Amino acid sequence: MRLGYLLISIGIIIALTCFTPACSSNKSGNKVVTGTATGSTGGGNTTGGGTTGGGGSTGSGDGSINGGDTGNDAGNKIFTVKDMFDYLNYKxxxxxxxGGHGTAPHGGFDGYPWEGENLPESQPYTWSITFTWDSELAKEAQGEAERLRDGGSPVGRRFKHQSPIGGEPMWLEGLDAPKYMASGFCSPDTAQYAWWKTNNGTARMALHYQTGTAPYNHKTKLGIGKADTGDNDIWWVFLYGE
Structure with missing residues (x-):
């Protein structure tokens, strides 16, 4: 009898063992976990024919004096290429x-800032007092502004701001050539000392009463480019022509 009970008990134990699920050291077993990528792609924005990244905007890519960005001014209330064109002519x-502003004439300047020659007040400017907008120069200037925005290096020589406490520099190229280019970067952080303002002696000589250099001292046309780099920072490019 005892042998019979023993055999029955062994049979029950074997049966229970066969129905017990197997264990695994891998807690997840063969479970496949899927997820969704969190990255995104974007094509940037295009304004006035110029393409920018990061939500930036530009001047008029078709060379028009109208259109382009109206929301960025680097803290200087100069929003569009037309605003800048009018400002430069007014100054x-x-x-x-x-122009009937009641101001006494200032003698012109011939040459690069701090290197050229102050001309007598009696000597007429050979450059135009007020420039004519040129769409081809504007297209070229806009292309240069966008190249700078995209990380390109400025063309020409670097000239410091006159302020001893710092200010925005400018780059100049081609004063003694058919095309003369001035470019610079503007930020709200340095808005008081923007490179193109008349409180900068470098700008006064380079832009506001410049009238050199022979034989290409008869600049009459102007095109302007503007490219926003984000955070209300701007690259401006002025391109003058004969």
Missing amino acids: REIYAGT
């Missing part, structure tokens, strides 16, 4: 003593 009238 030249002020220094030339024309």
Whole structure:
């Protein structure tokens, strides 16, 4: 009898063992976990024919004086290429003593800032006092502004701001050539000392009463490019032509 009970007990134990699930050292077993990528792609924005990344905007890519970005001014209330064009012409009238502003004429300047020659007040400017907008120059200037925005190096020589406590520099190229280019970077952080303002002696000589250099001292046309780099920072490019 005892042998019979023993055999029955062994049979029950074997049966229970066969129905017990197997264990695994891998807690997840063969479970496949799937997820969704969190990255994204974007094509940037295009304004006035110029393409930018990071939500930036540009001047008029078709060379028009109208259109382009109206929301970025680097803290200086100059929003569009037309705003800048009007500003530059207005300041030249002020220094030339024309336009009915009641200002005395200032002598012109021939040469690069701090290197050229102050001309007598009696000597007429050979450059135009007020420039004519040129769409081809504007297209070229806009292309250069976008190249700078995209990380390109400025063309020409670097000239410091006159302020001893710092200010925005500018780059100049081609004063003694058919095309003369001025470019610079503007930020709200340095808005008071923007490179193109008349409180900068370098800008006054380079832009506002410049009238050199022979034989290409008869600049009459102007095109402007503007490219926003984000955070209300701007690359401006002025391109003057004969």
